[in-house]
Amino acid sequence: MLLKVTVSQWCSIYRVYQPRFISATKMSLEQAKQVAAYRAVDEFVTNNCVFGVGSGSTVIYAVQRLAEKVETDNLKVTCIPTSFQAKQLILKHNLTLGELDTHPVLDVTIDGADEVDANMTLIKGGGGCLLQEKIVASCSKKLIVIADYTKDSKKLGDRYKKGIPIEVIPMAYVPIKNKIVGLFGGEIKLRSAIAKAGPVVTDNGNFILDWLFINQDLDWQNVDTVIKMIPGVVETGLFVNMCQKAYFGQPEGIVNERSVSSS
Numbered sequence: 001m002l003l004k005v006t007v008s009q010w011c012s013i014y015r016v017y018q019p020r021f022i023s024a025t026k027m028s029l030e031q032a033k034q035v036a037a038y039r040a041v042d043e044f045v046t047n048n049c050v051f052g053v054g055s056g057s058t059v060i061y062a063v064q065r066l067a068e069k070v071e072t073d074n075l076k077v078t079c080i081p082t083s084f085q086a087k088q089l090i091l092k093h094n095l096t097l098g099e100l101d102t103h104p105v106l107d108v109t110i111d112g113a114d115e116v117d118a119n120m121t122l123i124k125g126g127g128g129c130l131l132q133e134k135i136v137a138s139c140s141k142k143l144i145v146i147a148d149y150t151k152d153s154k155k156l157g158d159r160y161k162k163g164i165p166i167e168v169i170p171m172a173y174v175p176i177k178n179k180i181v182g183l184f185g186g187e188i189k190l191r192s193a194i195a196k197a198g199p200v201v202t203d204n205g206n207f208i209l210d211w212l213f214i215n216q217d218l219d220w221q222n223v224d225t226v227i228k229m230i231p232g233v234v235e236t237g238l239f240v241n242m243c244q245k246a247y248f249g250q251p252e253g254i255v256n257e258r259s260v261s262s263s
């Protein structure tokens with residue numbers, strides 16, 4: 001028997017099932033973040049370690065797991081935050097808060113990423129926290145990335161479409177924008193705030209430019225160096241040769257790993 005469904009019937013079916021589909025997808029994304037975060041914390045947190053706490057939605061699960069382990073295994077861990085958000089998470093979970101003044105060398109930092117390419121080059125800063133993240137990562141013996149499966153890509157720009165974040169001094173954003181486009185092409189947008197009129201202001205009082213690059217085959221180490229030489233640029237969200245290992249949570253709850261040697 002052929003079942004005839006009219007356009008308006010299709011619309012009703014779509015209206016009923018679409019929210020369920022979205023929430024199932026959202027749930028599997030959250031689950032993917034959680035399994036990746038738990039795995040990384042279980043593998044890298046040891047007693048007496050100095051631990052860098054990254055920023056973003058995936059790191060929330062890492063801090064949850066860390067708090068559990070500190071409690072159950074009676075661990076002593078000093079946590080160095082990479083943002084206001086990270087500091088709040090450390091305090092909320094009653095973990096020991098440290099700073100670079102007293103702990104300039106960290107054993108490990110666990111952080112999220114917006115995209116990880118085949119060479120383990122990262123785009124970070126989708127949440128505006130790239131500067132402190134890069135400082136803390138540069139002081140860490142290891143940088144471990146935790147992410148869901150949507151962040152795993154071959155080339156930068158394959159999956160993350162919002163561009164490379166660049167933190168800049170506010171008075172210089174227009175000339176910086178013109179110089180980067182002149183040097184490497186593409187388009188640059190000043191990031192706008194959502195619950196505030198005007199631009200996003202970072203934890204450090206700066207603006208964020210999002211550079212929508214076109215050429216995916218650029219030498220990212222060189223790009224990073226050249227952009228950082230422009231007066232007024234504070235930091236870029238390109239993390240080149242910094243990350244040793246990445247954990248990608250999958251929708252079905254397993255975790256794929258990639259390390260520098262295996263990429």
Ligand SMILES: O=C[C@H](O)[C@H](O)[C@H](O)COP(=O)(O)O
Nearest residue numbers: 056057058112125127128129
């Ligand atoms: O500025 C934000 C950070 O670089 C985050 O680590 C990055 O955006 C990934 O965040 P999420 O875990 O929320 O995807």
